[in-house]
Amino acid sequence: MARLERKIAVITGAADGIGHAIAEAMAREGAHVFLGDIADSAGEEFAAALRAAGYRADYVHCDVSQKADIIGLIDSAVKKTGRLDVMVNNAAIAIGGMPVHEMTDEQWHRLIAVNLTSVFRGCKYALPHMIAQKSGSIINMASAQGHIGLDGWTAYAGAKGAVMAMTRQMAVEFGPMNIRVNSISPGTINTPMNDRLIKEIGGNLARAWVKMHPLGRIGEPSEVAEAAVYLASDAAGFTTGTDLRVDGGLTAAPRYVPELL
Template sequence: MNTFRDKVAVVTGAGSGIGQACALAFAKEGAKVIVADIAVAGGEETVRMIKDAKGEAVFVLSDVAKSVDVNSIMTMALKTYGRLDYACNNAGIGGPAMTTGDYREEDWRAVIDVNLTGAWLCMKYELEIMQKQGSGVIVNMSSILGKVGFATASAYVAAKHGLIGLTQTAALEYATQNIRINAVCPGFIYTPLLEKAGMKIGTDLYTQISNLHPMKHMGTSEEVANAVIWLCSDAASFITGHALMVDGGYTAQ
C-alpha cells in the first residue's frame, strides 16, 4: 500500500507493543518512520522489521519527558526526511498499582511526566514544524482510562484524562491551520506493559480483565494501529478533537 508515500511519521514508544505496531503500519502505508524510544534494543528491532519489509526508518534514542530529547526526535525527522506529516505520541508507562492515598509522589510525577507532559512536549515541537509546513496530523495515545476511572491507577487515569483534554484544546487552536489532532483510547491490549502489570496470558487476572470487555477478549496492537492510520488518513479529513474508543465495547457499558 502506498497511501502515505513521500510522507513522514514520528512514533514515540515505537520499540514495543502498540507503538511498534503503529510504526510498522505507517511504513506499510509507504511513510518513512522516525522510531523514537527510550529503549535501544526495541527501537532498533522495529527499524530492522521495517527495513526487512522494504520500508524506511531511523531510530532516535529519546526520553519523551526530556525537552532536549524530544527536540532531537523532530530534528532527526527534518534532517533525515525533510518534513513531518504524522505524529503518534504513544510512549507511556503504567506506574505502580496503589490506591490514591498510598501513591508515592515520585511515582505520581514519573507517570504524569511521561504520559502527559511527554505528549505535550512532543506536540509542542511537532506543531512548530507542522505550522511552518501548513499541514499535519497528530494522534495521542490515551486509553479507556482517559474516559473512566480504574481503582489503583490514579496517576495513569489522571494523565490519560488530561491527554484527552489537551487533544481537544489543541484541536481547537489549530483547526484552521490544516492540522488535525485526535486521540485513540484503547481498551486492554496484550503488550509487555500488561505483562509487567501481572496480566500474563494464563493468569486469573488476564481472564478477569479480558472479561471486562463486552467482546470478552483483549485487543491487539494491530487493531489500535489501524485506528491511528485511519485517523491520519484523508478518510478522516473532517475529524479533529475526537477521542476514538478502540475498546471492544468497554466504555459503552
C-alpha cells in the first residue's frame, strides 16, 4: 500500500528544487498534493503533469512572504478535500555570501520574511485544521547551516536555527493533540538554488561542496523527498520534535578536507 494513501498535503516552494521532489514523491505515495509557489507557469505545468500521470494535484499561487497567500493555499486544500494532514514549509531563498556587516536591513528583512515568518504562518494557519481533526504532520525545511557555521551566511543560518527551535517548541505544545512537528536539515543539494550560487560566487564552489561532504558528493532532491515522505507517513508515528539531517555527513565532519591529512 502507498505510504501516504488518502492524506492531504500542502507543500510550499513546490514548483522546483526540493519542494518539487517532495510533491512528486508524496503524490506517488498516494497523497493529494497542493502545490504553492510564485513560479506560476512552472507550478501549473507540474500539477498538470502529475494529474496526467494519474495523481491528485492542484497548484495555487502562494508567495510565502504574504500572509493572505499562505491562508489561501491552506484554505484551498481544506475547502476541496475537507482536511489537512501534512504541511511542508519548504520555500526559502538564499541571500548570503557576504559578511554580516555588509548585509543591508532590506536583505535581512526579506530573508526573514521568506525563510522564517513564512514558517510561523504556515504552522499558524495549518494548526487549527490539524487540532480539529486531532492529527497532522508538519515538516519544516531547515538546513545544515542551522547546525554549523559557513562564512557569509549569518542571516540564513539564523533563520534556519530559529526554524529548528520553533519546530521543537511546537512538537512539545501540540504533541498532546497528536500533531507531529519535525524539521529536515539538508546538506548541499543539487537544485536551482545552488546552480544560481555557483554562477554568482563561481570559483571552486561546486568542487568545495563535494569535498565538504564525507559521502563525496552533493545530494539529490529525491533523497530529501524520501525523508519528507517518511516524516509525513504513519511509519513516523512516534517521531516528533526531531531534526532529520539529510546531509551526506556534512555536519558530522565540518570542513572535510582529505588532502590536508
